[in-house]
Amino acid sequence: MSNFEKRLVVCDGTDCDAPNAEKNLVRVLRREVMKVGLADTVEIVHVGCLSLCEFEPLVISYPDGVVYSRVKATDAGELVRTHLVEHRTLERLLAQTNGLRTEQASSIDHIPFFSHQFRIALRNCGIIDPEKIQEYIARDGYQALAKVLTEMTPAEVVAKIKGSELRGRGGAGFPTGLKWELAAREESSQKFIICNADEGDPGAFMDRSVLESDPHSILEAMAIAGFALGASQGFIYVRAEYPVAVERLRLGIAQAHEYDLLGENIFGSGFSFDIDIRLGAGAFVCGEETALMNSIEGRRGMPNPKPPFPATSGLWQKPTVINNVETLANIPPIILRGASWFSSIGTERSKGTKVFALGGKINNVGLVEVPMGTTLRQVIFDIGGGIPKGKAFKAVQTGGPSGGCIPAQHLDVPIDYDSLTQLGSMMGSGGMIVMDENTCMVDVARFYLEFTKDESCGKCSPCRIGTLRMLEILDKITRGKGSMEDLDNLRDLSEQIQVASLCALGQTAPNPVLSTMQYFWDEYVAHVVEKRCPAGVCKSLVRYTINPDLCRGCGLCARECPVGAISGELKHVHVIHDDACIRCGNCAEVCNVDAVLRG
Amino acid sequence: MMTIERLRSLSEANRQPEEFEAVVRVATCMATGGIAAGSAAVLDVLTNELRERQHVKVEIVRKGCIGMCRLDPLVDVFVSGQGKVTYVKMTPEKMQRVIEEHIFGGHVVDEYMLHLANGLILDDYVVLEG
Ligand SMILES: Cc1cc2nc3c(=O)[nH]c(=O)nc-3n(C[C@H](O)[C@H](O)[C@H](O)COP(=O)(O)O)c2cc1C
Numbered sequence: 001m002s003n004f005e006k007r008l009v010v011c012d013g014t015d016c017d018a019p020n021a022e023k024n025l026v027r028v029l030r031r032e033v034m035k036v037g038l039a040d041t042v043e044i045v046h047v048g049c050l051s052l053c054e055f056e057p058l059v060i061s062y063p064d065g066v067v068y069s070r071v072k073a074t075d076a077g078e079l080v081r082t083h084l085v086e087h088r089t090l091e092r093l094l095a096q097t098n099g100l101r102t103e104q105a106s107s108i109d110h111i112p113f114f115s116h117q118f119r120i121a122l123r124n125c126g127i128i129d130p131e132k133i134q135e136y137i138a139r140d141g142y143q144a145l146a147k148v149l150t151e152m153t154p155a156e157v158v159a160k161i162k163g164s165e166l167r168g169r170g171g172a173g174f175p176t177g178l179k180w181e182l183a184a185r186e187e188s189s190q191k192f193i194i195c196n197a198d199e200g201d202p203g204a205f206m207d208r209s210v211l212e213s214d215p216h217s218i219l220e221a222m223a224i225a226g227f228a229l230g231a232s233q234g235f236i237y238v239r240a241e242y243p244v245a246v247e248r249l250r251l252g253i254a255q256a257h258e259y260d261l262l263g264e265n266i267f268g269s270g271f272s273f274d275i276d277i278r279l280g281a282g283a284f285v286c287g288e289e290t291a292l293m294n295s296i297e298g299r300r301g302m303p304n305p306k307p308p309f310p311a312t313s314g315l316w317q318k319p320t321v322i323n324n325v326e327t328l329a330n331i332p333p334i335i336l337r338g339a340s341w342f343s344s345i346g347t348e349r350s351k352g353t354k355v356f357a358l359g360g361k362i363n364n365v366g367l368v369e370v371p372m373g374t375t376l377r378q379v380i381f382d383i384g385g386g387i388p389k390g391k392a393f394k395a396v397q398t399g400g401p402s403g404g405c406i407p408a409q410h411l412d413v414p415i416d417y418d419s420l421t422q423l424g425s426m427m428g429s430g431g432m433i434v435m436d437e438n439t440c441m442v443d444v445a446r447f448y449l450e451f452t453k454d455e456s457c458g459k460c461s462p463c464r465i466g467t468l469r470m471l472e473i474l475d476k477i478t479r480g481k482g483s484m485e486d487l488d489n490l491r492d493l494s495e496q497i498q499v500a501s502l503c504a505l506g507q508t509a510p511n512p513v514l515s516t517m518q519y520f521w522d523e524y525v526a527h528v529v530e531k532r533c534p535a536g537v538c539k540s541l542v543r544y545t546i547n548p549d550l551c552r553g554c555g556l557c558a559r560e561c562p563v564g565a566i567s568g569e570l571k572h573v574h575v576i577h578d579d580a581c582i583r584c585g586n587c588a589e590v591c592n593v594d595a596v597l598r599g
Numbered sequence: 600m601m602t603i604e605r606l607r608s609l610s611e612a613n614r615q616p617e618e619f620e621a622v623v624r625v626a627t628c629m630a631t632g633g634i635a636a637g638s639a640a641v642l643d644v645l646t647n648e649l650r651e652r653q654h655v656k657v658e659i660v661r662k663g664c665i666g667m668c669r670l671d672p673l674v675d676v677f678v679s680g681q682g683k684v685t686y687v688k689m690t691p692e693k694m695q696r697v698i699e700e701h702i703f704g705g706h707v708v709d710e711y712m713l714h715l716a717n718g719l720i721l722d723d724y725v726v727l728e729g
């Protein structure tokens with residue numbers, strides 16, 4: 001608004017729609033503003049889609065942020081006179097919006113996305129320069145290590161972590177303090193602490209962000225763990241697909257050495273500790289702790305039966321603690337602020353916060369950290385901004401390939417380890433994939449099964465063969481060739497794979513299928529009995545047609561069809577030719593009047 | 600050797616001042632999300648421009664992920680005495696304008712700021728014609 005006092009912003013969706021009649025609105029508004037002699041103080045701009053499409057054509061007045069909806073060129077004169085000359089709002093055009101106001105936020109700090117969050121693990125992410133150890137130190141970095149090494153005994157450190165009731169953030173939710181205690185109790189000349197940064201869940205990027213944005217928090221936590229256990233060596237197992245994270249960890253380790261925060265005799269305490277990085281090649285199973293340790297030792301990344309547990313016999317048969325990145329990121333604040341501070345946050349059996357990577361059909365794709373006990377609805381709607389394009393929420397997938405899909409009726413469940421498990425899903429590492437009404441739940445189950453089938457290491461047959469058989473059945477169902485008997489078989493197979501697999505990859509692989517069968521049984525039946533995909537996703541079962549009553553003949557669908565399967569004259573009803581249609585769904589995506597039917 | 604006293608004094612010495620004197624500070628996300636969205640190219644524009652005009656002291660800060668990846672590249676501009684302005688979904692072209700109008704011109708470019716409707720983040724606000 002550099003030279004103007006006021007600005008009218010016009011959004012009529014004409015960058016995504018054909019008719020350019022509304023362009024007149026901009027022109028007419030300019031003319032009206034000139035008429036009342038305000039051309040020098042009021043600027044009129046035509047902008048691209050603001051995702052307020054339900055109110056278009058709309059005019060937003062800044063700086064006051066009043067939104068006028070369904071504004072026609074014939075309204076322009078009255079709008080300019082009332083709003084700009086008489087300084088009143090034009091009520092008639094406000095009705096639709098229920099008094100909606102927009103605002104420009106000069107800084108993103110105070111938007112609802114952040115105000116509902118509580119950041120412990122992400123405390124420095126996006127705040128400091130991760131490549132400068134000084135900035136970490138400036139925010140109390142390495143103070144926790146100093147405190148531990150100069151004021152506490154290893155047993156006191158373990159007791160403090162136990163007291164905080166922190167549970168592992170890598171998936172299983174095992175109490176961290178107890179894990180440390182088990183390893184600390186072992187008598188051994190060498191012990192190890194491993195940071196699990198393999199992060200294999202599709203769509204998850206919590207750990208990557210912490211490593212990239214605050215690497216020293218992990219290094220400091222590992223040194224603290226090392227002291228508590230009596231380990232002098234740590235390893236970070238990070239996937240090679242995270243080059244930025246690897247680079248910043250390398251730099252961080254070098255800087256920590258330079259400042260004598262790693263190496264010999266840290267803080268003059270006699271405690272020495274070092275950290276090495278090991279790169280993973282991106283196999284999902286290598287996130288499983290025993291497979292991971294095999295991989296570090298130079299063997300193929302395959303799991304071993306447990307027991308023995310790593311705490312007694314882990315890396316090179318030495319007592320080993322393996323913790324997830326986010327688990328470790330919580331350690332320094334617990335040391336500095338106290339166990340009771342941490343355990344005052346969250347729910348009865350799940351303390352502290354959890355980081356989630358929001359993805360899928362959600363407006364604010366991104367990374368959030370909330371106290372345990374926050375409801376799914378708060379995360380998805382208040383922080384995540386809800387579902388794009390006003391579509392309906394259908395389910396949220398948590399726990400990645402080991403988790404399940406939670407439907408709308410459970411949106412008010414507080415998020416913690418136990419409640420999500422009860423719903424047939426799990427906390428997992430923090431991926432949260434939101435699905436809207438256009439998602440086919442059978443297809444979702446198929447997607448996850450395909451993933452686990454590909455990632456099965458092959459060592460045990462229930463997982464190697466069982467997941468393949470399940471995938472074949474799901475394939476059959478999505479192609480319209482399934483029977484009710486197949487559904488029974490899916491259930492049987494699921495139960496067998498759950499109990500007979502060697503590691504948690506196989507044991508949890510059926511979860512996405514079981515949870516979708518539990519909550520979306522109707523959809524399975526529709527595929528099998530009616531040979532119909534209600535969401536219109538499964539290509540063999542879907543047909544696209546145009547509703548002649550709604551089609552305005554704008555021609556957008558015909559232009560967007562990659563195979564020219566749509567014909568029709570401008571301003572006349574268009575037709576989709578089924579034999580040529582490849583069921584990509586572009587037409588339904590682009591239609592502005594929802595005239596394309598899938599079914 | 601590192602001692603507690605030294606760590607404390609380092610911590611004090613590196614605290615970020617609330618206000619910057621005669622300095623412009625520009626910060627952007629250089630985590631994977633930010634880089635993938637093009638933040639490196641946005642910073643390049645700034646670096647190149649600053650090489651040309653050395654009379655204004657501008658500090659460039661490369662930060663990590665704040666979580667609002669949807670709006671990457673995010674660019675925070677702090678001009679001393681004026682607080683922070685966050686620009687969203689930046690491009691080299693938009694950065695060029697922010698350099699001219701905000702950093703050197705003193706006028707905030709409001710259409711590149713975040714826009715909200717009842718707390719819901721709107722899509723960005725691209726002027727097609729103004
Ligand atoms: C197939 C599979 C993949 C796993 N992937 C990861 C992973 O990527 N990151 C992680 O921290 N834990 C992963 N885990 C869990 C680890 O085995 C282990 O429980 C965890 O690292 C322990 O750390 P925590 O107690 O801090 O959560 C995986 C487990 C399985 C069965």
Ligand code: FES
Binds near residue numbers: 367630634664666671
């Ligand atoms: S990666 Fe930049 S804010 Fe997330």
